[in-house]
Amino acid sequence: SAKSDPILVVDGVKRSFGGLTAVDVEHLEVQRGTITALIGPNGAGKSTCFNLLTGFDRVDSGRWTFEGRSINGKRGHQVARAGMVRTFQLTKALTRLSVLDNMLLGAQGQTGERMGGAFLRSVWGRQEKVNTERALDLLERFKLIDKRRDMAGALSGGQRKLLEMARALMTDPSMIMLDEPMAGVNPALVQSLLHHITSLRDEGKTVLFVEHDMDVIMGISDWIVVLAQGRVIAEGRPSDIRSNQQVIDAYLGA
Numbered sequence: 001s002a003k004s005d006p007i008l009v010v011d012g013v014k015r016s017f018g019g020l021t022a023v024d025v026e027h028l029e030v031q032r033g034t035i036t037a038l039i040g041p042n043g044a045g046k047s048t049c050f051n052l053l054t055g056f057d058r059v060d061s062g063r064w065t066f067e068g069r070s071i072n073g074k075r076g077h078q079v080a081r082a083g084m085v086r087t088f089q090l091t092k093a094l095t096r097l098s099v100l101d102n103m104l105l106g107a108q109g110q111t112g113e114r115m116g117g118a119f120l121r122s123v124w125g126r127q128e129k130v131n132t133e134r135a136l137d138l139l140e141r142f143k144l145i146d147k148r149r150d151m152a153g154a155l156s157g158g159q160r161k162l163l164e165m166a167r168a169l170m171t172d173p174s175m176i177m178l179d180e181p182m183a184g185v186n187p188a189l190v191q192s193l194l195h196h197i198t199s200l201r202d203e204g205k206t207v208l209f210v211e212h213d214m215d216v217i218m219g220i221s222d223w224i225v226v227l228a229q230g231r232v233i234a235e236g237r238p239s240d241i242r243s244n245q246q247v248i249d250a251y252l253g254a
């Protein structure tokens with residue numbers, strides 16, 4: 001619908017690295033309950049945007065609200081608790097922890113290489129049962145249940161992407177941001193990932209994802225935001241974006 005109900009509103013967010021302006025977003029809104037694609041050439045600032053908005057990097061200036069509340073300056077796990085989680089372009093599954101322990105770690109909305117399974121269990125205490133049940137449900141849904149005792153390092157690249165998505169859902173977020181969830185994933189698993197993304201939207205969650213495959217983008221997105229050199233150069237419905245000359249130039253001229 002045309003009704004505006006943004007879950008995320010970004011204003012004047014800037015981040016430079018040395019002399020390079022990586023992100024310079026004047027205004028950006030993500031509408032609740034949509035699948036929104038963030039697209040743009042390599043180096044456009046997509047991952048940096050995710051890092052900034054989810055508290056994994058610091059802005060030089062700017063502000064943003066999630067669910068109407070300012071989350072400027074909050075760290076990753078605080079942002080996760082507020083209901084906004086993200087996955088990474090390079091998966092962060094902890095290779096020497098079991099799949100199930102990776103999920104339990106997700107319940108905290110943060111990761112740490114030095115945390116072992118014993119530590120996790122001591123931290124969780126009474127919460128453990130609830131978290132374990134939720135983890136097993138998600139592993140079932142993502143068809144990783146048979147792998148729960150395997151080390152995450154033994155999973156295929158595609159299965160790790162699924163694990164990362166499942167783990168991000170441990171805190172029951174209202175918005176999930178996926179950074180190239182389909183990269184390096186075999187075609188069968190791509191279909192499965194697409195199915196999971198659309199189901200999340202159909203359950204009322206908001207999805208913001210970075211992707212390069214135009215067929216995938218056009219196929220599942222409700223809205224597309226195009227970033228080039230850190231700036232939003234266009235946004236609109238898939239049919240508008242497909243025929244937008246600026247977008248074609250940004251991709252083909254890169």
Ligand code: ADP
Nearest residue numbers: 017020022040041042043044045046047048049
């Ligand atoms: P995208 O995800 O769209 O490919 P990135 O956000 O990764 O783009 O990068 C945007 C720009 O910022 C690139 O030029 C990249 O080299 C630069 N960049 C990103 N992170 C850093 C960093 N930590 N230090 C220096 N430059 C960075």
Ligand code: MG
Nearest residue numbers: 046047048089
């Ligand atoms: Mg990136």
